[in-house]
Amino acid sequence: MTHLLIAAFGREGLTYAREAERLGWQYRVLACFEDVHSQLSRWHGDKVLHVQGRRADVMRAVAECRFDAAIVQDDEHFIRTALITQSLHDAGVPLIIVVTRDPARRAMYRRCGAHRMVVAADAAAAWPAVLRWLPQVQTA
Numbered sequence: 001m002t003h004l005l006i007a008a009f010g011r012e013g014l015t016y017a018r019e020a021e022r023l024g025w026q027y028r029v030l031a032c033f034e035d036v037h038s039q040l041s042r043w044h045g046d047k048v049l050h051v052q053g054r055r056a057d058v059m060r061a062v063a064e065c066r067f068d069a070a071i072v073q074d075d076e077h078f079i080r081t082a083l084i085t086q087s088l089h090d091a092g093v094p095l096i097i098v099v100t101r102d103p104a105r106r107a108m109y110r111r112c113g114a115h116r117m118v119v120a121a122d123a124a125a126a127w128p129a130v131l132r133w134l135p136q137v138q139t140a
Contacts, residue, residue, distance in 0.1 A: 001026055002134060005049070005062065005093065007084050008073035008123070009036040012099070014043060015123035016071050019131075028065065032058050033080070055087050062091040069093065069134055072114070073123065074100035082112045089113025097133055099126040 004027040006016045013029055020027040028049040031040040040048050051061045062070075070093045074081045081098070088096050089112065098114040100106065106117045116133045120126035
């Protein structure tokens with residue numbers, strides 16, 4: 001069963017979570033910034049992985065969970081997205097997929113450790129492309 005980390009602080013995370021549940025996957029939603037903790041808790045309940053925003057704390061918590069893959073949704077805070085991507089990479093997540101609306105950001109996220117990039121207008125449009133990469137990490 002795939003163990004997925006979702007790092008999406010807007011409504012896109014709801015789409016990814018719904019699709020992961022539909023497929024029977026285990027998932028957690030990363031909440032590492034104070035401004036999103038309460039909203040993510042309302043949306044995702046006990047699926048939220050609450051972590052302080054310090055890089056070392058994120059890396060430690062993510063490494064302990066041993067995720068198979070992560071979906072990182074780019075938003076208007078692209079530096080924050082880059083830092084999360086780098087932290088997940090350094091924590092040893094074997095497959096990091098970054099979803100962005102801006103194709104010009106692909107190179108930056110790849111330098112930060114993203115393994116795959118999806119350029120899409122929204123999460124619903126991104127999901128089929130994301131799903132193409134995720135079967136690589138499914139276990140029996």
